[in-house]
Every structure is written in structure tokens, then in C-alpha cells.
Amino acid sequence: MIKLMSRQRPDRDCASEEPMEPWDAHDPRRQHDQFAPPTEPCECICHHCQRTFMSDQIWFQKINGARDGFDGYWMCPTPNCGGAGFTFDIFPTDSNHPANEGWFTFDDDEEDGEWMDEDDDDCDFVDLADDDSDGEYDPAEPGYQMLDQWAGEDDDIEGEEWKYGLEPGQRPQPTKPDWLIEEEKKYDEPDRRPREVDWTDTQRPERGGAFSDDDIPF
DSSP: OOEEEEEOOOSBOTTTOOBOOOTTTTOHHHHHOTTSOOSSOOEEEETTTOOEEEGGGOEEEEEESOTTOOOEEEEOSSTTOOOBTBTTTEEESOTTSGGGTTEEEEETTTTTTTTSOTTOTTSOOOOGGGSOSOSSOOTTSHHHHHHHHHHOOOSOOTTOGGGGTOOTTOOOOOOOOHHHHHHHHHTTSOOOOOSEEEOTTOOOOOTTOOOOGGGOOO
């Protein structure tokens, strides 16, 4: 099951047709920087490290020498995390907080598979009859590995526990990929992120500049 997040924030109140006042309209820090944490602290979660903390722990990484006058980033307090910006990577845990207005989640499994073309030549066909196995399920066999990959990580393995070496009713322990394990190790190490960064001699394109074909990554 895939959880997707989308945002719909109307500019007007449908009932009154009057412009809606932003929730942070009277927050001087937010008016100066729309990625700044609110003056009134709230519990937050970072979408990078998935850790929770209070918004007053978010710290400011100052940028010196930016050509466009950019001041810096509001950084997640988790050591070595790349999350930055309240309402960008960091959000309140309270779904009723006004900063979460318009966000909602939905399951992307209602139309599962309808996008696939039956005549798609890019699909690889696996003929298990050509396999050298004796017909029994063997997770080491390439054909079964590919089928398992197509099936994805399905939590519903009732009746198939034997495939995973489990007793009926048992469920496999969740596993994390190696890259994620290594990433999470950094969060418990001393913080290596500098509090100030010098961009004086850094060739960075000015934000909001002209767009050309060279900016297209493909």
C-alpha cells in the first residue's frame, strides 16, 4: 500500500468569496521567511529522518556571500539530517495545526495495475517452465525472485508462511535496506553540519533566473 500526500489550499473561502488570511499572517518570523518555524512552538516531524521534536529546536544555518541575498536554511535538529524548512521538509505532528491545512493522504492502490499495457514490449516474461527447479517454490530461483519482486512487499502472507520458513500465523520481522541502516547511523553521531556556510566563491545559479534547455535533466 502506497501512501501519497497532496495539498489543496484554497485562496478564497467558497462561502464568502473573501480572501482567506494566512494562518501565520501575524507571525513576524514567518513573514520574513516562509520556511521559518512559528513563534509559538509545536511538535514536529521531519520527513527525512522521521524523528519528532519541538519546533523551537529547529536551528538556522546562515549562508554568507549568496549572490541573491539568500540568508540560509532552517535545519532539522536531528544530527546530520538533510531536512530543512518548516512546511517544506518539517511539519507539525498535529494534523489540526493550521500549517497542515490542505494536506491529506490517500491510498494509491485503487487503480493498481491499470496503467500497464498488455502489449508492453518492455515487460520481461518469466517462463518458469524453463527453470531447472523441480517445480517446488525455491526463493533462490531467479524466476521466483522476479515474481516476488513484482508482487512487492505484501503483508498478507496467510497460508504462505512456509515460503519464509515461518510457522502458520507468524509474520516476518520488518527489514530495512542497507542504505537506510547506514543513513540512520548518522543521526546518532555528532553533528557535522556547519552553522555557517560561505557561498562567496561558489558558482550557484540565482534563484528565479532565466530557464533554458540546459536546466532540463534529460
